Amino acid sequence: MALVGQMRAARGPLASFAALGVLWGCLAVQLPALKAMVGASDALLGGLLFLTSTGAVGAMLLAPRAGHLLGGAAVPVATVATALAFMAPGNLPVLAPFAVAMLLIGATSGLLDVLMNARVSAIEAARDLPLMNLCHALYSFAYAGSAVLTGLARAAGWGPAGPLMLAGGVALLLAVAAVERGARIERLGPRRPGAAGPGAVALWAGGIILVGFFAENATEGWAALHVERTLGGGPAQGALGPALLGLTMGAGRMAGQLVATRLAEARLLRGALLVALAGAGLVALAPGPGLAYLGFAVLGLGVSVVAPTAFAMVGRLAPEGQRAAAVARAALLGYMGFFIGPPMLGLVAEAAGLRAAFGMVALALMAGLALRAGLARRDPAA
Numbered sequence: 001m002a003l004v005g006q007m008r009a010a011r012g013p014l015a016s017f018a019a020l021g022v023l024w025g026c027l028a029v030q031l032p033a034l035k036a037m038v039g040a041s042d043a044l045l046g047g048l049l050f051l052t053s054t055g056a057v058g059a060m061l062l063a064p065r066a067g068h069l070l071g072g073a074a075v076p077v078a079t080v081a082t083a084l085a086f087m088a089p090g091n092l093p094v095l096a097p098f099a100v101a102m103l104l105i106g107a108t109s110g111l112l113d114v115l116m117n118a119r120v121s122a123i124e125a126a127r128d129l130p131l132m133n134l135c136h137a138l139y140s141f142a143y144a145g146s147a148v149l150t151g152l153a154r155a156a157g158w159g160p161a162g163p164l165m166l167a168g169g170v171a172l173l174l175a176v177a178a179v180e181r182g183a184r185i186e187r188l189g190p191r192r193p194g195a196a197g198p199g200a201v202a203l204w205a206g207g208i209i210l211v212g213f214f215a216e217n218a219t220e221g222w223a224a225l226h227v228e229r230t231l232g233g234g235p236a237q238g239a240l241g242p243a244l245l246g247l248t249m250g251a252g253r254m255a256g257q258l259v260a261t262r263l264a265e266a267r268l269l270r271g272a273l274l275v276a277l278a279g280a281g282l283v284a285l286a287p288g289p290g291l292a293y294l295g296f297a298v299l300g301l302g303v304s305v306v307a308p309t310a311f312a313m314v315g316r317l318a319p320e321g322q323r324a325a326a327v328a329r330a331a332l333l334g335y336m337g338f339f340i341g342p343p344m345l346g347l348v349a350e351a352a353g354l355r356a357a358f359g360m361v362a363l364a365l366m367a368g369l370a371l372r373a374g375l376a377r378r379d380p381a382a
Contacts, residue, residue, distance in 0.1 A: 008195065144243050147239055151240070206310075244300065
């Protein structure tokens, strides 16, 4: 019953988290087909994904002001915009318009990420409920389900346009469920002169979120290609890589939701980063799809709670009245990892192969352990 109450409390942003999971799960599995459609090399695909990063960072800088102007409609409006953006690239086989579509995907999803996380943080504060892991878990389950269905569609001979259009349609329906009464996100407007800033804790937590999202989205973006090209799997086998990652991330986040009130967040972060590190190493060294799947599962379990737990710590440790601003700052830094992960792995894959690229993921997780130690020193509960 406690879980049902938490789901009701977070109903609006939960729908948007699910919508974003559906969209990214479909796109991740379609990347090999989209790459072939526009005739891109690994490096060029990485560059195209870097446009996604550019759009996301720009939108995140504007997200607090956009949320302030849109008021209670901010999250559903951003969900609609994101759904429409994801419907475009499968219908654009020419490189230039395809690149514009990827830029718009980054901008809309970056805006939505900041706004829905800020909304969850506001609900947590108002109702004194831990909700962040629950919302991120639903994203992961939606991502996994979308990845499986998209993989089946690819195996049946579907091109990229149809599944992306269907995923966008589902996201538009979920945008309706994201509408709430009195859903305005406080403290998203310009900071008043003399008011306290979000604090250094947002920077430390943002660095941890960056590492978590770097590992998560880099794996989402390149898992299918790694299984298909490096390990010799087919399209359906390739889809299992990101699907397993999403499924185990959902399970890990649900577990994190259950233990959020029983285990110190700093300790939870340390254990999660160590598990994710083991999974990334296994993916990099796996001789075939079977062990790679195990690596994706272990990586998913570990990295699943990194970002939600860091977001929760920002909301708890930020100065009074600056919670949403602190979430926005941490998200801006953190989501750079979410969006720079795929293009960086593309460059490494072009130069040294995908095994080396997943070795880079392991190195990033090691850096995350050092950042966690810095954040823990600022947490009285650690």
